[in-house]
Amino acid sequence: MVTRLLPRVLAAISIAALAGCAGTEAAISPPPGLPDTTRCGTVNIAVNPWSGYAANVAVVSYLLESELGCKVNSAELSETASWAGLNDGTIDVILENWGHDDLKKKYIDRQKVAVELGLTGNKGVIGWYVPPWMAKTYPDITDWKNLNEYADLFKTSKSGDKGQFLAGDPSFVTNDAALIENLKLDYTLVYAGSEDKLIAAFKKAQANKTPLIGYFYEPQWLLSDVKLVHIPLPNYTPGCDSDVEKVACDYQPYDLDKIGRKAFVDSGNPAATFIKNWQWTNADQNEVAKDMTQNGLSAADAAKKWADANRTVWEKWLP
Known part of the structure; x- marks a missing residue:
């Protein structure tokens, strides 16, 4: 967030793998109805320190594991450190990016190690x-x-x-x-x-x-x-915050987006396609975040509760 977890929330998000990856290229396809663990492998997701982001991670991780057979690792990082992780290969995806045009220029335009994965659907x-x-x-x-x-x-x-x-x-x-x-x-x-x-x-x-x-x-x-x-502060206009020391205007309204590690996205991993397709609303995010922080649900339970009630939404995200 421009940049927005409680230790208990972060602990809950460290989701265990539901299935392992195949050890060889000649792995046997799973029986019909079971997740194909040979295609997805491990997905490394950055976790930034605000509850809305934790809700994103909970639902995306739950569905990647249960529907695609992925193993999901999460890493608790600041926003800036998350982008650096895209560069060194320790992070595959940032699920909620608040602007950061400077980091986009560095890692997407110049270094070409990251790519935009579209909007989350959330308005920031x-x-x-x-x-x-x-x-x-x-x-x-x-x-x-x-x-x-x-x-x-x-x-x-x-x-x-x-x-x-x-x-x-x-x-x-x-x-x-x-x-x-x-x-x-x-x-x-x-x-x-x-x-x-x-x-x-x-x-x-x-x-x-x-x-x-x-x-x-x-x-x-x-x-x-x-x-x-x-x-409200003085109206935001494009470029009014370009010099952070001289800024005297309100914050930019954001259409929040997703950022992926280019090599991960280019690999054809079905998880990358799923994350590209993933979009939900502020109300969706707030519901899951409140269940995790106020209603005593674990990340997995909050995600399952939401997924069970919104199957027609998330089925459209599947590759």
């Missing part, structure tokens, strides 16, 4: 948010030009004499520090430390009616429970 929105009680109590706070008038409300022991702007995981690639400086706002950036802590902070702020302003995004399951209010 990044921005600044306040809990709904604040927007109701202070209606003009949703105009960013008024934020300095409210800076004192957001002071904390961590922000000193400035208002606190709460960020999430330090590995998320964001523009917030530059935006605060370039829009001349009397705030300082404080990291929650993880997506989970960011979510907890917003839930607590709404429940206790305490002031909070911070970074957030959709798709995200929390927004179905707490209707955070987006504060």
Whole structure:
């Protein structure tokens, strides 16, 4: 995400292989109805640190294993490290990419080790948010030009004499520090430390009616429970964020996409075709993510629950 797991979620995603790969090229085809484990082999998927991405990995991994007989390995990495993995061969696919035009130029255009695999179907929105009680109590706070008038409300022991702007995981690639400086706002950036802590902070702020302003995004399951209010910044226009030190515009809206290792895609592996075909909605992702983080389901169980209810959707993804 531009860049969006709890240890328990990450642990759940390390999915065991359901079938091994054949040891020779002369492997016997499996009986009808059983997955062909000789064709897919091992698929290495990057896991970036936000629950929506974990939901992607859970469903894709479950179906690759159960329908195509693949062995799926997952690696917990930052966004930048995931792209480097495409280069060194340790990663075959990134399931949710938030922009990163600089990395596309490096690894796709120049080094030619990665390729685009199409859209995920998810719409990504990044921005600044306040809990709904604040927007109701202070209606003009949703105009960013008024934020300095409210800076004192957001002071904390961590922000000193400035208002606190709460960020999430330090590995998320964001523009917030530059935006605060370039829009001349009397705030300082404080990291929650993880997506989970960011979510907890917003839930607590709404429940206790305490002031909070911070970074957030959709798709995200929390927004179905707490209707955070987006504060629009100066309109995004193409190129307005090209110089990260001078950026003074809102985040780009994203049609999220998938990135694959070129050698993996060119190999004809059926898993690559499946991932190219895979598309779902923000609502699909939020449902699985909430089951994994709030409803006590393992990654495999959450994926199976979704797959059982949406067979007509995922059957179209099969090679």
